[in-house]
Amino acid sequence: MATLDQLKENESGIILNISDEQLAVQLLAMGFILGEQVRLERVAPLHDPIIVSSGTNYLSIRKNEAKLIEIDTTN
Amino acid sequence: MSATINNPLNVLLVGNPNTGKSTLFNALTGLHQKVGNFPGVTVDKKSGSFKLNETIVEVIDLPGTYNLTPNSEDEKVTEQFIRKANNEDVIVVVADVTNLKRNLLLLTQIVDLGKKVVLVLNMMDLLQKNNQEINVAKLASLIGIQVIPLNAQLGKGVGELKLAVLKATKGSIHFIDENNSDGAVDETMKRYQKINQIVDQCLTLKGEDKNVGLTRKIDNIITHKYYGYLIFLSLMLIIFQAIFSWSSYPMELIENGFLFVGEWLENTLPPGLLNDLVVNGIVAGLSGVFVFVPQIAILFAFIIILEDTGYMSRVSFLMDRILRQFGLNGKSIIPLLSSTACAVPAIMSTRTITNFKERLITIMVAPLISCSARIPVYTLLIALVIPKDKTIGFFNLQGLLMMGLYLIGFLAALAAAWVMKMLIQSKERSSFIMEMPIYRMPRWKNVGLSIFSKVKVFLLDAGKIIVAISIILWVLSSYAPTGKFEQIEAKYAHVETDNYLSQNKTDDNLSQENIDDIQSKIAAEKLEASYAGIIGKTIEPLIQPIGFDWKIGISLVTSFAAREVFVGTMATLYSVGDEDNTSSIREKMMMAKNTKTGEKLYTLATTLSLLIFYAFAMQCMATLAVVYRETKSYKWPLIQLVYMGVLAYASSFIVYHLFS
Known part of the structure; x- marks a missing residue:
């Protein structure tokens, strides 16, 4: 299963599941909804954290948190 | 109207971060606002008021939040305020209309709590720029509440919002049943499904947000590795x-x-004590x-x-x-x-x-x-x-x-x-989830109002302390234990008489200088004998190793409550005895001499030592108070006071000995 931290800059996928409930509730409220597209916008100069986007929502997240977000990258 | 002056109508302003909530708050209340006890953007309770049709409306601007499941202390404040709102209180949810779905999540939770709600659709101008359209009336009827389209920056729709607040209603639908047993994730997803159904009926999408592209370009430079x-x-x-x-x-x-x-x-002013105190x-x-x-x-x-x-x-x-x-x-x-x-x-x-x-x-x-x-x-x-x-x-x-x-x-x-x-030991998870808002021009009116309110607080809070301490200091430095001042005057009395006698024989200018010199000597000795001098002298042995004398000692004592008092103290200390009051504090301090050695007091070593001391020492009552409030314990402000004090003293000691 691919996770969000494995994407490279400007790659995207579909959010399938967020395996931590607290994180899931927080991300859902910030507009990162299951079944919608997520894109890795930027990796910080020191390789962590990363900026990800979904629609017009932009947020930064650490790689160890992004690891908990399962995505589908088949298209 | 049910609301009176004694019992005003309360309006809580809530919404996601970066929805223009503070701009709207400024537009609603203008300069009629107060910022809790302390300055701050929206970190503390910010309240203000406006009057409409004889009704006083109290507006409280709450920290931005995404939902009613707080992740931080900040969001907890908002959550508590929303839950405690009574039947009369109106909650105004400010939504960024260009990001409507996410912004409506909070609204659905508040509607389900059965509170009176008004929905504000902010940033309507951006929606038009993106070639999108929204059916406001439909949105209002689907949820059963007042919906006000608004452009807070231009103040468009603010009047309508004020009227809407007076006739606010509870929502006519329930998004999630009260006895719902789903987990938090499923519940949120269900809310989004309902939101999608509503938004699809009201919003027509025609274009893409142009600001995103610009933000990407700016980020390429601003977050570049070098x-x-x-x-x-x-x-x-x-x-x-x-x-x-x-x-x-x-x-x-x-x-x-x-x-x-x-x-x-x-x-x-007539000459005398009052004149001296005021000036x-x-x-x-x-x-x-x-x-x-x-x-x-x-x-x-x-x-x-x-x-x-x-x-x-x-x-x-x-x-x-x-x-x-x-x-x-x-x-x-x-x-x-x-x-x-x-x-x-x-x-x-x-x-x-x-x-x-x-x-x-x-x-x-x-x-x-x-x-x-x-x-x-x-x-x-x-x-x-x-x-x-x-x-x-x-x-x-x-x-x-x-x-x-x-x-x-x-x-x-x-x-x-x-x-x-x-x-410090901790097993709690560390997280860095933070919204990266789209770049935009600063809202100058907001910037202006924020500067105004911060400077006002500085002048009022710091000013009060400084004036009070100035007066106390003036008293302490103008009075001494009984008999001390008289002794000094008596000591110089014969010198003045001698001078007066010799004046007839010699050049007038020269003797005038002599008299001035004697007068400033008297003033200096009086200050040293005064109560303030006694305090300074008491702590002098402690601060001598870092290059300070008793006058600086007095300033250290007075600026314990607030650092900026140092300057006022210096002004007062060096004004005492300056009868003409023509030179600035800086000039007076430059001329100051060490009372023991007669050399220049503010040498490079002493001045640098003093700078380092003020850089590190914890000399601010307001900060200690807020640390106590935020950590809910005496332990942390006390540790802070001690560790910063030790750091300041040790660093000053090193700097003083390096440069002298």
């Missing part, structure tokens, strides 16, 4: 240069204005506060603009990896940079940091960052040892030294953080 840090450092350098070069002219104006007023009062106590103290308004306003302006444009979030993003090594969080950069203005709002803004250990460390080290209250002290002391127009290449040397002091404060904060990271 340029990113370079831009940040350059910005800091520009800010410090600006604080010095832009403020020098208005500061001179204010300084001269107060000298003029002081002289005028001295000549107008040398109050006016001298007030001048010491007002003169720093330009610098503080410039500093606040930069910080507010950096936050408003979205730049500050990117700095957090750049710094997270580095700050993590020191037990801090990327989010700590906002409190740490705000600390350059004032530690009090900075410490309150740590509420956005979810991990307690990281938040605590941020709170503990933030006061080591030089705040605006140190600016007066630094400015005065730097001017004593470095000429105003001395430059190294392009840079003003005074500005460079000032920047060096800020840098030392920042490095000390990092070092202290690292030590605390090693000492």
Whole structure:
């Protein structure tokens, strides 16, 4: 299963599941909804954290948190 | 109307961060606002009022939140206020209409709580720019509440919102049943399904948000691996240069204005005790506060603009990896940079940091960052040892030294953080989930209002303390244990008589100088014998190793409550005995002599030692109070007071001996 931290800059996928409930509730409220597209916008100069986007929502997240977000990258 | 003056209608302003909530708050209340006890953007309860049809409406601006499941102390405040709202209270949910789905999540939760709600669709102009359309009437009827389209920046729709608040209703639908047993994730997904159904009926999508593309381009530069840090450092350098070069002219104006007023009062008021108190106590103290308004306003302006444009979030993003090594969080950069203005709002803004250990460390080290209250002290002391127009290449040397002091404060904060990271144990998860808002131009009216309210708070809070301490100090330095002053006068009485006798024989000018000299000697001895002198003398043995004399000792005691009092104290101490009151504090201090050795008192060693002491010592009651409030314990402010005190003393000791 691919996770969000494995994407490279400007790659995207579909959010399938967020395996931590607290994180899931927080991300859902910030507009990162299951079944919608997520894109890795930027990796910080020191390789962590990363900026990800979904629609017009932009947020930064650490790689160890992004690891908990399962995505589908088949298209 | 049910609401009266005694029992006003309460309106709670809530919404996601960056929805223009604060702009709307300003548009609703204008200058009729108060900012809790302390300054701060939206870190604390901010309230104001407006009047409509004989009804007084109290508006409370609450910290931004995404839902009713708080992740931080900040969001907890909002959640508590929403849950405690009674049947009469109206909750105004401010939504960014260009990001409607996410913004409606909070609304569905509030509607389900059965509260009276009004929905504001903000940023309508951007929606039109994106070629989108929204059917407001339909949205209102689907949820069963008032919906007001608005452009807070232009003030469009504010009048309609005021009217809507008076006839606010509860929602007519339930998004989730009360006895729903789903987990939090499923519940949120169900809410989104309902939101999607509603939004699909009301919003017609035609284009894509153009701002996103621009934001990507700007991010390419601002978060670039080299340029990113370079831009940040350059910005800091520009800010410090600006604080010095832009403020020098208005500061001179204010300084001269107060000298003029002081002289005028001295000549107008009948001579005597009151005259002396007003001129040398109050006016001298007030001048010491007002003169720093330009610098503080410039500093606040930069910080507010950096936050408003979205730049500050990117700095957090750049710094997270580095700050993590020191037990801090990327989010700590906002409190740490705000600390350059004032530690009090900075410490309150740590509420956005979810991990307690990281938040605590941020709170503990933030006061080591030089705040605006140190600016007066630094400015005065730097001017004593470095000429105003001395430059190294392009840079003003005074500005460079000032920047060096800020840098030392920042490095000390990092070092202290690292030590605390090693000492404090915690198993709580560390997180850095932070919205990166789309870049936009600063909203100048907001910037102006924020600067205004911060300067006002500085003048009122600091001014009150400074005037009070100036008066106490004047009393302490104008009175002595019985008989002391008389002894001094008696000691010099014969000298004056001798002089008077010799005056007939010699040149008039010379003897006039002699008399002046004697008078200032009398004044100096009187000050030394006064109660203030006794206090200073008592602690002198303790501070002598770091190069301070008893006069500085008095200033240390008085500025324990607030650092900026140092300048007022110096003004008062050096005004006592200056009958003509014509020279500024700086000139007086430059001429000050060590009472024992007769050499210049403010040597490079003493001045640098004093600068370092003020950079590190915890001399701010307001900060200690807010640390107590935020950590809910006496332990942390006490530890802070002690560790900063020890650090200050030790560093001053080293600096003094290095340079003397």
